[in-house]
Amino acid sequence: xxxxxxxxxxxxxxxxxxxxxxxxxxxxxxxxxxxxxxxxxxxxxxxxxxxxxxxxxxxxxxxxxxxxxxxxxxxxxxxxxxxxxxxxxxxxxxxxxxxxxxxxxxxxxxxxxxxxxxxxxxxxxxxxxxxxxxxxxxxxxxxxxxxxxxxxxxxxxxxxxxxxxxxxxxxxxxxxxxxxxxxxxxxxxxxxxxxxxxxxxxxxxxxxxxxxxx
Numbered sequence: 001x002x003x004x005x006x007x008x009x010x011x012x013x014x015x016x017x018x019x020x021x022x023x024x025x026x027x028x029x030x031x032x033x034x035x036x037x038x039x040x041x042x043x044x045x046x047x048x049x050x051x052x053x054x055x056x057x058x059x060x061x062x063x064x065x066x067x068x069x070x071x072x073x074x075x076x077x078x079x080x081x082x083x084x085x086x087x088x089x090x091x092x093x094x095x096x097x098x099x100x101x102x103x104x105x106x107x108x109x110x111x112x113x114x115x116x117x118x119x120x121x122x123x124x125x126x127x128x129x130x131x132x133x134x135x136x137x138x139x140x141x142x143x144x145x146x147x148x149x150x151x152x153x154x155x156x157x158x159x160x161x162x163x164x165x166x167x168x169x170x171x172x173x174x175x176x177x178x179x180x181x182x183x184x185x186x187x188x189x190x191x192x193x194x195x196x197x198x199x200x201x202x203x204x205x206x207x208x209x210x211x212x213x214x
Contacts, residue, residue: 004089006104007208009205014026017183038074041091049090105184116204121169123168176196177210
């Protein structure tokens with residue numbers, strides 16, 4: 001299946017939808033679009049096919065002169081979020097036009113959702129890497145949530161790269177793949193996606209065609 005453009009959206013929150021047989025489906029509600037087309041790139045001119053979209057509104061005082069010129073050239077109002085989506089086929093969108101949910105997605109379609117995960121601050125190995133911890137029976141002192149040994153004795157005499165240790169957890173770009181669209185509300189530009197997606201309520205997410213189809 002040819003990869004098409006995606007949409008920029010805002011995570012509203014989670015709810016549940018009941019199917020006809022009474023099954024409860026947990027879904028995430030995303031306000032997807034409408035997105036303005038800022039640029040159209042083709043393989044002949046730019047070396048690859050892509051479309052650059054803008055989402056949301058930005059105040060003029062928060063817009064640089066370079067950004068203002070870019071939006072003015074496309075004939076659209078300043079956008080809060082700008083994202084480029086690569087495509088397999090040459091884009092058919094026109095600069096300055098608007099893309100909505102019904103232009104790209106349909107119910108039952110598989111999509112990938114990318115966002116910034118919630119920041120958890122500094123976390124230990126049990127929370128960050130799901131370590132089991134040490135035994136808490138008699139004789140164990142102040143070693144219940146430690147990560148254990150990290151060295152390799154005399155050879156090679158150093159800590160190997162990539163060892164799972166405490167550190168900053170979350171606040172990273174995360175993609176959840178192969179999610180299913182349960183429902184689309186075209187009037188309100190809402191997409192109901194089964195399961196959870198990265199980020200807090202109100203966070204910006206990017207929705208695109210699924211790379212892996214199960």
